[in-house]
C-alpha cells in the first residue's frame with residue numbers, strides 16, 4: 027500500500043504567551059491551550075492532498091507523547107488521516123530519540139514518504155526530520171514550500187536564505203514543511219464524529235525497542251531581557267530628527 | 277582543551293559572513309582551537325577568506341565535484357569523517373546549517389544544540405525556545421561530541437587579520453546519489469543583504485499589494501537599507517520568502533529596524549530582538565510593536581512613508 031507517514035507533535039498553542047516558572051525550573055504548561063504544531067498541520071494537509079490526487083493510498087499520523095496527545099491525533103483523523111499511532115511516553119524526548127522512534131515506525135509501516143514539520147514551536151529545535159533521514163540513510167528535503175511527486179522521485183522546492191532552491195530526491199524520503207507549502211483545511215463537525223471510529227493504535231515506547239537517553243539537560247529557564255518601551259513621536263520630521271541625533275541616519 | 281570544527285557556509289566564491297560569527301562563538305568556548313572546513317568543488321578562494329579570520333588556526337579544504345552544491349546528505353558524511361578529531365562541530369543557524377548539522381549529529385549519534393546564543397563553558401550553552409520568549413541553559417553530556425548551530429545575530433563577526441594554514445583534507449567516504457540539485461532562484465539585488473545589513477526597513481500586511489510594497493524599496497535605497505517583511509506580507513505575495521523576518525524567517529540584528537504596517541506578533545519580534553534601535557510606524561496605537569519600539573509613530577503609512585522619503 028502506498029503510504030505516507032506524518033509526524034504530529036502536541037505543543038503549546040502558538041497564540042499562548044508562555045511564562046517561565048518562578049523557580050526557573052521550566053515553563054508553565056498547566057491549563058495552557060495545546061494544539062498540533064502548526065508545521066505538522068501543514069505536513070498532514072500536504073499528505074492529504076497527495077492522497078486526494080491519487081498519489082497515495084493511506085495517510086498515517088503518528089505522535090510520541092503522553093496519553094493526552096490522543097486529542098491531537100483525533101484532530102488529525104478528523105482532518106482526513108486514515109489511521110493514527112500513539113507512541114506513549116510521558117517525559118520529554120530529544121529529537122534524536124524521536125527520530126529513532128520514527129525509524130521504528132518506518133520499519134513497521136513502510137511509507138514511501140515521511141512528512142514532518144520543519145520545527146516544533148516549543149523547543150524550536152528544527153532537527154528531527156534531518157536526523158531521521160540520516161538514520162534511515164535516505165534523502166531529506168527540508169523547509170519545503172512545494173512538493174511534486176513523479177514516479178520514484180519527488181521534486182521539492184525549499185525556502186532557503188538565498189531564495190528558493192529545488193532538489194530532486196529519490197523516494198522514499200523525508201520532507202519537512204515550511205509555512206507556505208499549503209494552508210491547512212478546517213475540520214468540520216461531521217468529520218470529528220467520523221474520526222472517533224477511525225483506528226488509533228497505542229504503542230508503549232518500550233515495545234519499539236528504543237531506550238531514550240538524556241543527552242541535553244536543561245539547568246535553567248529564564249525570560250529574555252525585556253526591551254524598554256520607547257517614545258512616541260508625532261510627525262515624520264520629529265522621527266527623522268531623532269534618528270539623526272542618534273547618528274542612525276545621515 | 278576544546279577542538280572546534282566549523283563547517284563553512286559559502287556559495288562557491290565567497291565565504292558567508294555567518295562563518296565569521298561561528299568563529300566568534302567558538303572563541304568563547306574555553307581553550308578552543310578552531311578549524312574551519314570548506315566543502316566545495318574548488319575550495320581555494322573560500323578557504324583563503326576563511327584563513328584570514330582571526331583566531332582560526334587551520335582551514336581544511338575538502339574538494340569534490342559532488343560538493344558543488346551544499347546538499348546535506350552529501351556533506352554530512354564528510355563532516356562526520358573529519359569530526360573524529362574534534363570535541364565540537366559547529367555550523368551557522370542559517371538554512372544551510374539548520375539543514376546540515378542535525379544530519380551530522382544523528383550520524384555521530386549525538387544531540388544537537390540549536391541556535392546557541394551564549395557559551396557558558398565547554399558543555400554549557402544558552403539558547404532561545406518558544407519563539408524567543410524563554411531562554412534555556414543546557415548542559416551537554418561530557419564525553420560526547422557536541423554539535424551545535426550558532427545563532428548568528430548573537431555574535432559579532434570575527435575580524436580579519438589572521439593567517440591560518442590551509443590544507444587539503446582527503447575524505448574517503450561513499451557519497452549518496454539519491455539527492456540532486458536542480459536549481460536555485462535567488463532574487464539578485466544591489467541592496468545590502470538582509471542578514472548583515474546595518475539598517476533594515478520591513479513591511480507588513482498593511483502594504484496591501486506588491487505594487488505598494490515597492491515604496492519600501494525606494495525608501496530603503498535612500499537609506500542604504502535592506503528590505504524585510506512580515507510573514508503576512510510574504511504569504512500575500514507582496515514580498516519574496518527570503519525577506520521574511522522572524523521565528524521561521526531570518527533572525528537579524530541591525531542597528532536600525534523600521535517596521536512599517538507590522539503589528540508585532542511574537543513570531544515576528546523574535547527575529548528583531550537584537551536590533552539596536554526599533555522604529556514602528558502603525559496606524560493602531562495599541563499595536564504590540566509599540567511595546568518594543570524605541571521610536572513609535574502612529575499614523576497612516578501611505579502618508580508617512582512618502583514624507584519620510586522626502587525628508588531623508
Ligand SMILES: Cc1cc2nc3c(=O)[nH]c(=O)nc-3n(C[C@H](O)[C@H](O)[C@H](O)COP(=O)(O)OP(=O)(O)OC[C@H]3O[C@@H](n4cnc5c(N)ncnc54)[C@H](O)[C@@H]3O)c2cc1C
Pocket residue numbers: 040064065147479480481482505506507508509520521522523524525526536537538539540541542543544547557558559560563575576577578
Ligand atoms: C508557526 C508560526 C510561525 C510564524 N513565523 C513568523 C515569522 O517568522 N515572521 C513573521 O513576521 N510572522 C510569523 N508568523 C505570523 C505572525 O503570527 C503574524 O501573523 C504576522 O507576523 C502578522 O504580520 P503583519 O504584522 O504584517 O500583519 P498584521 O498582524 O495583520 O498587522 C498589520 C498591521 O498594519 C497596521 N496597519 C494597517 N493599515 C495601516 C496603514 N495604512 N498605516 C499604518 N499601519 C497600518 C495594522 O494596525 C496592523 O497592526 C508565524 C506564525 C506561526 C503560527
Ligand SMILES: Nc1ncnc2c1ncn2[C@@H]1O[C@H](COP(=O)(O)O)[C@@H](O)[C@H]1O
Pocket residue numbers: 033034035036063065066069088089090091119121124141142143144145146147149150151152153154155
Ligand atoms: N514527539 C513528537 N511526536 C511526533 N512528531 C514529532 C515529535 N517531535 C518532533 N516531531 C516532528 O518533528 C518535527 C520537527 O521537530 P523538532 O526537530 O523538535 O523541531 C515536528 O514538526 C514534528 O513533525
